[in-house]
Amino acid sequence: MSTLTQQDTFQGLFAAAPENFLSIRTLGKESFLSQGLPAVKAEEYKFTNLSKKLENAIKSFSPALSFEITDSQVKSALFDGFEGDVLVFVNGLFLPELSSSIEGIEVAKLSEKPEAALGSIAKASKDPFAALNQASFADGIFISVPKKANIEKPILLLSFNKENVGQVIQPRIWIEVGDFAEVTFLDQSISLNDSSYFINKVVEIKGGVNSQINYYRLQNESKNTIEVSNIETDIQKDAKFTSVNISLSGDMVRNNLSLNLLGSNSEGNMFGVYLLNGKTHVDNHTNVDHTIPHAESNELYKGILADQSRGVFNGKIFVRQDAQKTNAFQQNNNILLSEDAIVNTKPQLEIWADDVKCSHGCTVGQLDEEALFYLQARGIDKTSAKGLLLYAFAGEVLEKIEEESFRNHVVNLIQERLGSKF
Amino acid sequence: MLSIKNLHASIEGNEILRGINLEVKAGEVHAIMGPNGSGKSTLASVLAGREEYEVTEGEVIFQGKDLLELAPEDRAREGVFLAFQYPVEIPGVSSTNFLRTALNQVREYRGLEPLDAVKFLSLMKEKMALVEIDQKLLSRSLNEGFSGGEKKRNEIFQMAMLEPTLSILDETDSGLDIDALRIVSNGVNKLKSDKTATIVVTHYQRLLDYIVPDYVHVLYKGRIVKSGTKELALELEEKGYDWIKEEVDSAATV
Numbered sequence: 001m002s003t004l005t006q007q008d009t010f011q012g013l014f015a016a017a018p019e020n021f022l023s024i025r026t027l028g029k030e031s032f033l034s035q036g037l038p039a040v041k042a043e044e045y046k047f048t049n050l051s052k053k054l055e056n057a058i059k060s061f062s063p064a065l066s067f068e069i070t071d072s073q074v075k076s077a078l079f080d081g082f083e084g085d086v087l088v089f090v091n092g093l094f095l096p097e098l099s100s101s102i103e104g105i106e107v108a109k110l111s112e113k114p115e116a117a118l119g120s121i122a123k124a125s126k127d128p129f130a131a132l133n134q135a136s137f138a139d140g141i142f143i144s145v146p147k148k149a150n151i152e153k154p155i156l157l158l159s160f161n162k163e164n165v166g167q168v169i170q171p172r173i174w175i176e177v178g179d180f181a182e183v184t185f186l187d188q189s190i191s192l193n194d195s196s197y198f199i200n201k202v203v204e205i206k207g208g209v210n211s212q213i214n215y216y217r218l219q220n221e222s223k224n225t226i227e228v229s230n231i232e233t234d235i236q237k238d239a240k241f242t243s244v245n246i247s248l249s250g251d252m253v254r255n256n257l258s259l260n261l262l263g264s265n266s267e268g269n270m271f272g273v274y275l276l277n278g279k280t281h282v283d284n285h286t287n288v289d290h291t292i293p294h295a296e297s298n299e300l301y302k303g304i305l306a307d308q309s310r311g312v313f314n315g316k317i318f319v320r321q322d323a324q325k326t327n328a329f330q331q332n333n334n335i336l337l338s339e340d341a342i343v344n345t346k347p348q349l350e351i352w353a354d355d356v357k358c359s360h361g362c363t364v365g366q367l368d369e370e371a372l373f374y375l376q377a378r379g380i381d382k383t384s385a386k387g388l389l390l391y392a393f394a395g396e397v398l399e400k401i402e403e404e405s406f407r408n409h410v411v412n413l414i415q416e417r418l419g420s421k422f
Numbered sequence: 423m424l425s426i427k428n429l430h431a432s433i434e435g436n437e438i439l440r441g442i443n444l445e446v447k448a449g450e451v452h453a454i455m456g457p458n459g460s461g462k463s464t465l466a467s468v469l470a471g472r473e474e475y476e477v478t479e480g481e482v483i484f485q486g487k488d489l490l491e492l493a494p495e496d497r498a499r500e501g502v503f504l505a506f507q508y509p510v511e512i513p514g515v516s517s518t519n520f521l522r523t524a525l526n527q528v529r530e531y532r533g534l535e536p537l538d539a540v541k542f543l544s545l546m547k548e549k550m551a552l553v554e555i556d557q558k559l560l561s562r563s564l565n566e567g568f569s570g571g572e573k574k575r576n577e578i579f580q581m582a583m584l585e586p587t588l589s590i591l592d593e594t595d596s597g598l599d600i601d602a603l604r605i606v607s608n609g610v611n612k613l614k615s616d617k618t619a620t621i622v623v624t625h626y627q628r629l630l631d632y633i634v635p636d637y638v639h640v641l642y643k644g645r646i647v648k649s650g651t652k653e654l655a656l657e658l659e660e661k662g663y664d665w666i667k668e669e670v671d672s673a674a675t676v
């Protein structure tokens with residue numbers, strides 16, 4: 001972007017944007033142009049220099065187009081033990097033909113739902129990438145779970161991505177969950193080639209009163225994936241929302257996760273594991289906004305970093321003046337396996353109410369050598385012993401995944417990565 | 423079975439072991455006593471393969487093999503077992519999963535089939551009875567929140583599971599109440615045979631009433647300065663270490 005103005009750089013995306021959601025797109029574009037891509041010193045992106053990364057890696061800022069995919073490709077992409085419904089995306093575009101029709105749930109392309117209040121939860125003004133998506137997403141999905149529906153089987157949002165023609169993939173997902181409804185989403189993407197592409201994803205979730213929503217995400221794409229996501233949820237009275245985010249791969253990944261606790265007795269949970277190697281860079285920026293009294297938030301992120309990988313954690317807890325009796329917990333623990341790995345971790349607490357329980361802590365350490373020796377002294381080889389210890393470290397987060405097949409899948413991937421047989 | 427010759431070891435540049443010589447034959451029990459800080463645990467750790475210690479001189483031959491050449495896990499697989507003075511707490515690692523991994527890796531090394539879940543559980547039950555350890559303890563994370571005595575008992579339970587040839591018990595008696603001491607000692611005695619050997623590190627005669635040593639050695643300033651039979655332990659109990667320290671220290675100044 002050094003030689004091009006940002007307007008020029010992204011002109012291809014703006015020009016290709018469809019003629020719908022016009023006022024929303026205009027707002028997004030204006031917001032993007034006024035914010036611009038984050039500058040090198042921008043506080044919110046200071047450890048994660050996406051501008052430079054994009055400049056170096058992305059040759060064509062035009063939308064990656066849809067491509068053919070077969071039913072058998074979809075089937076073989078499903079992990080062992082998965083039982084549920086699948087919604088298929090290619091380069092961010094929803095493909096109803098290959099997707100399940102899910103009983104009791106309304107699913108449509110966003111282009112068929114002009115009434116969707118896009119940008120009302122994940123606001124363009126808060127983040128330039130959210131703004132860029134809002135201005136120029138090609139199409140997306142609208143999912144509505146009606147009141148009182150109890151969707152027992154998980155819904156898998158399965159994305160196939162590959163660089164073709166252009167390199168920018170902009171998924172746009174709108175989910176609304178009615179009062180008293182329960183649903184679990186699994187979010188997983190698969191890279192079909194190794195070339196660099198840029199995913200700029202926005203997910204907005206509108207939870208109803210007393211709803212229970214789980215959003216479990218696995219990030220295990222190619223080593224060349226550059227990804228930014230903005231996932232934001234409104235949580236109403238008596239409702240519970242739980243996010244578990246597992247990051248295992250990618251080039252540079254930035255996850256913005258924001259929970260807005262809008263009704264009393266609501267609960268927001270944010271859990272994550274990042275297990276990184278090579279030069280993978282993963283940045284989890286989370287934000288929980290306690291706007292009302294008597295709500296609770298829990299956060300636990302654990303990082304294991306090998307080689308020259310880098311992890312960034314920034315956890316913001318915002319407790320507004322009215323939000324008395326808030327309980328907010330936050331913890332981030334990291335293990336560095338190499339001298340070249342880096343972690344930047346920072347709690348960011350802004351508390352305006354006086355009667356709150358709030359705790360936070362972060363640690364960065366190495367593998368416990370004494371524990372390692374103890375295991376070896378019992379005959380366990382070093383790799384397995386390390387694996388056992390690291391797996392135990394991550395396990396506290398993994399057990400938050402209530403959907404068993406998905407948990408097993410993640411556990412298998414992690415054990416495989418840790419190279420241990422146990 | 424074990425032959426230690428002129429073993430010198432240091433940590434962070436400080437020489438802790440300064441020429442240890444010790445011969446242990448199959449069927450024997452050796453007690454190692456000595457004042458705090460004399461190097462008893464260091465010797466045990468060096469034998470088990472703790473990498474922080476640097477062996478600067480000497481050799482250790484175990485059943486014809488150069489023990490110092492082997493990785494800690496291979497020493498365990500060859501049959502060396504160290505019951506730690508301070509067993510480590512390992513949150514998140516289940517005792518059962520840990521033991522099964524350990525046992526099956528040891529078995530694999532020894533050319534044996536891995537035990538399936540059923541056989542493993544029945545072996546656990548058998549060995550649990552031997553040291554009278556509570557099932558509840560083993561359903562928790564490894565040593566996590568265990569009392570001092572429970573940790574020691576768990577060490578002997580692991581020993582029973584792994585069936586070592588050479589067991590090194592580092593102050594396994596400290597932290598045990600009278601009943602536990604008897605139970606644990608009985609366990610150790612039942613695991614003894616004419617093919618195995620035991621090195622017990624202790625400060626107290628009371629353990630040696632149960633696990634009767636063939637030889638007693640006194641370690642002081644990184645050397646074995648006196649060896650004798652079980653009577654030596656009684657003498658130490660009575661007179662303390664001062665007379666030995668004096669003997670050694672005056673000899674050194676001459």
Ligand SMILES: Nc1ncnc2c1ncn2[C@@H]1O[C@H](COP(=O)(O)OP(=O)(O)OP(=O)(O)O)[C@@H](O)[C@H]1O
Nearest residue numbers: 433434436438456457458459460461462463464465
């Ligand atoms: N990292 C280290 N740097 C320097 N000295 C050390 C280090 N670790 C241990 N030591 C010293 O080595 C000496 C021997 O310690 P060791 O634990 O072997 O003694 P011990 O005979 O087992 O004592 P105790 O009866 O108290 O268990 C002690 O003086 C101890 O302080």
Ligand SMILES: [Mg+2]
Nearest residue numbers: 462463464507
């Ligand atoms: Mg000691």
